[in-house]
Amino acid sequence: MIFDYEFRVRYAETDAMRVAHHAAYLVWFEAGRIEFLRALGFDFNELEAAGYGQAVREVRLQYRRSVQFDQRLVLRIALVRASGPRLVFGYRLLDATEREANQETATPVALGLTEMVWVTPAGRPTRLPARHPLAAALAGMERHPDWAEW
Amino acid sequence: MIFDYEFRVRYAETDAMRVAHHAAYLVWFEAGRIEFLRALGFDFNELEAAGYGQAVREVRLQYRRSVQFDQRLVLRIALVRASGPRLVFGYRLLDATEREANQETATPVALGLTEMVWVTPAGRPTRLPARHPLAAALAGMERHPDWAEW
């Protein structure tokens, strides 16, 4: 499963170079992950309340073309790895118009990777029990290890 | 007491108009309030831990001249009112170089006002007991009600 999250670049996310600031991409990735979970039937607030929060341990980002205010983007998210306490997602950020024009050859404006660990409300590493419905969903989900290589 | 907080505009705070985004001013006001409290001998974390957090109830901001990336600014903060659960601060944002050149006539690039209420960790309104050292410090502090009028 590759999840698509569509959004537009906000004015507050631009900077004096007249493009989106590079830190905004991490905010988009996070918003996309929340929607990814929602699409699977899981509510991030409920997961946190049940003792399964997520802390980001590592991020990698490559910016290939800048994006402008109001540009319509599609963030594609794929599961790279889910093992023990860790959850790794890969990201491909595409211009929405380019993607609609050509599903196959649209090239990403940015690539990303985030590694999360499950944490308790106190911030301690934990694991999602195998019997948890989300653990089951992740276990059955297609992995895209190639999304970690670029 | 009028407290001066000096800082520079960060690149991430600019937008595509090549000036600081208007939401950044609220972040500067907040950072200034923390330093104001520190100058009085109070640590915001300790206040929160003791059950006295602050929630913003109202803000007013007037932007008179835009400010640029890396511009050195002085945020002047004055107590407008401290009564019961409420704490009102006034703000005058000045260009640091202008102010150094002419203490008396430098005109603000922005004016602001924030009204806070004391809240418990659960977000309920509370009051700072009169015996609390900060309550005593605020009670003895000069008020600047004119900083609320513009």
Next chain:
Amino acid sequence: MIFDYEFRVRYAETDAMRVAHHAAYLVWFEAGRIEFLRALGFDFNELEAAGYGQAVREVRLQYRRSVQFDQRLVLRIALVRASGPRLVFGYRLLDATEREANQETATPVALGLTEMVWVTPAGRPTRLPARHPLAAALAGMERHPDWAEW
């Protein structure tokens, strides 16, 4: 015309009080204004490119109830005044679920007001010519002066 802009609170917009940070509201207001203009048939980028940018001159915000991560909100935007170089919008922020349950009695979680002026790309005040389609649209739009009073 009252325009409704629906969105969810992002995780990056929350703070250590576990509610949305008060500066985020200005970012939502701005995003809502862009969508308001789009709904009228105007693209903010094209307006700027044609020499009609907008600079915020004043904001007022009242926070009545805090909002949480992932909360679904409806931002209602009304034109308060459009005269010469100035454009004033009023805002009512509502919980989306409350509003759906009861259109009439849902009470805002926040109220706001922003005053913008039209500016050239160099930041100089300008006016939207009366013959400009947006000037015509604004001239014919219902005003809500009461949205400026609270």
Next chain:
Amino acid sequence: MIFDYEFRVRYAETDAMRVAHHAAYLVWFEAGRIEFLRALGFDFNELEAAGYGQAVREVRLQYRRSVQFDQRLVLRIALVRASGPRLVFGYRLLDATEREANQETATPVALGLTEMVWVTPAGRPTRLPARHPLAAALAGMERHPDWAEW
């Protein structure tokens, strides 16, 4: 040369997990780079005005321990590589108090790497001419390639 940039975590930079949001680190890295350049005698605005802006091409970040509101941090910045159009910096983020207590053994709370390219105001890749004083300064500066390996 390893440059130290000291600062405190702002309230607006925290999130509902009560720690600094992971995107804030990129804003700190950027602020640190600006001060690094200033310490070398270069003003980022003047560089941009002269046609030498910087665009971020890649970032890597590893978060080892979370940091809290108001925590005093030291961001250490080292040049990893400067060749042709590219400029790579490495980052070690330390707790300021830990570092003061023990210069040698304080362990980073985060590690980072950013790769920038020089760009014209129009966003086209360019090179800093070898005769430019900053090119000379970078050419003579100690490299820390090991700051790219973790």
